[in-house]
Amino acid sequence: MQYIIDQLKNLTSIDSPSGFTGDVTKYTMEQFEKLGYAPYLTKKGCVVCDLGGEGSPLILSAHIDTLGGMVAEIKKNGRLRITNIGGLNANNCETENCRIRTRSGKVFEGTLQMNDPSIHVNGEYSKQNRTFDDMEIVIDEEVKEKKNTEALDICNGDFVCFDPRTTVTESGYIKSRFLDDKLSVAILLGLAKELREKKLRLRRKVYVFITVYEEVGHGACGALPADAEEIISVDMGCIGEGLACDEKMVSICAKDSHGPYDYDVTNDLIRCAEDSKLNFAVDVYPYYGSDADAALAAGYDLKHGLIGAGVYASHGYERSHIDGVGNTLKLLELYIKKE
CATH class of the missing domain: 2.40.30.40 (Peptidase M42, domain 2)
Structure with a gap:
């Protein structure tokens, strides 16, 4: 958890609005390399990292560009x-x-x-x-x-x-601009670190795909690994009136403004969360689009899903909690590792 929080602070300290992401992608590449991986940059500037595993390739996507x-x-x-x-x-x-x-x-x-x-x-x-x-x-x-x-x-x-104005309170609340979606990038770096240190076995091939134009609508529209069969966007979980999620939960999105997510993928995510008694919510996001949506709109033939730590006051001065981070990290582990 401390590694994830440290990475979040470092990531939010690097300016990276859509179209100006060179410094932050260089930093992200260096972090994957320090963990022993071999990431590469697409022509568009996205970061791709193979976490290992064999068969039925899955993409875990997050975006590092901001407003x-x-x-x-x-x-x-x-x-x-x-x-x-x-x-x-x-x-x-x-x-x-x-x-x-x-x-x-x-x-x-x-x-x-x-x-x-x-x-x-x-x-x-x-x-x-x-x-x-x-x-x-x-x-x-x-x-x-x-x-x-x-x-x-x-x-x-x-x-x-x-200015992001990133701070973490003694009670565990994380406050900053651009938690959408640098918090998810930090979580994926934490996942990559755990896979290395705990030598976890993966039940399938897993890629991390960090996009750089999500906030303007075409983050995952191109250059996805050609063998991929599924994509899960790891993005902010919505909090607001009529929704069940709060900052301490991992949110599983069943539908956003582009339509429903894959039925089987969503069910599998819910089952993982239920079996491990994670603090989670299933919600419908009324005004939302993800990199998974962008990939399907671009013509990719993929199953798709969306999860994320609960984030309050999205696109403003946002707030999450380390418990929400922990629940999101655990759900990702459960979804990809071999029993």
Whole structure:
């Protein structure tokens, strides 16, 4: 568990909005190599790692790309209007610190603020819309007009990366942006570590597939191992009104907004959880899509499933718990190891 938490902290500290994932995939490759595996990168930039086993190949997929922003305009006042990458929502980014990463390699600090954000000056502050057109990145440099910002080499198309603010409480709660889905990547690294250290035997061939464009819809649309017969997305488990899951559970998704998951795969996951008395929930996610969905939409002939540790406040400042991590790790072990 400590290894997983340490990996999560390291992963969230590396900026990686969709389209800007080179640093974090390099780090992830290095971690698999340290564990004694031989990962490789696809042309698209996904990380593939063969964990061993023989027959009926299974892919365990997670994504390492996150939500983020991109400079859409340098305004007359030198501040930045941004466009969101993925489902980043302006409502929960207000006053968040960020980094502007230029194409020339320079990095600048900033904060996302409302236009005219002082309550002592703006009497309409509470009534204003929270959209990216009504907000701006205030750069922490001496910037008064557009030419000052341009002189810093900041351009349209530069990535804007928000602080994750990762913390783990004494009571075991894990709070951070981008638990979706760096928590799952950390869990898969933990699984790979356990397989090596405990010399667990696999009942089938298992690949880990770490994607880099999930948040914009085409993470697992290509370059999957050609012999694969099944894919399980290890992604965040939804928490919200009408759902049974909480942060201490592993969630098994029966259906999301793309449709139901494979009946037999879902039943097998439920049976594993029941037999070992894991703390789990089966839920229907109303507004959700996964890498498994993307793979099927791209034409892959695969059985598919979806599990994940319960994550509260998805696409915002998210929260999970080490018990949810433990239940997810255990379910994966049960599903792949030979009795």
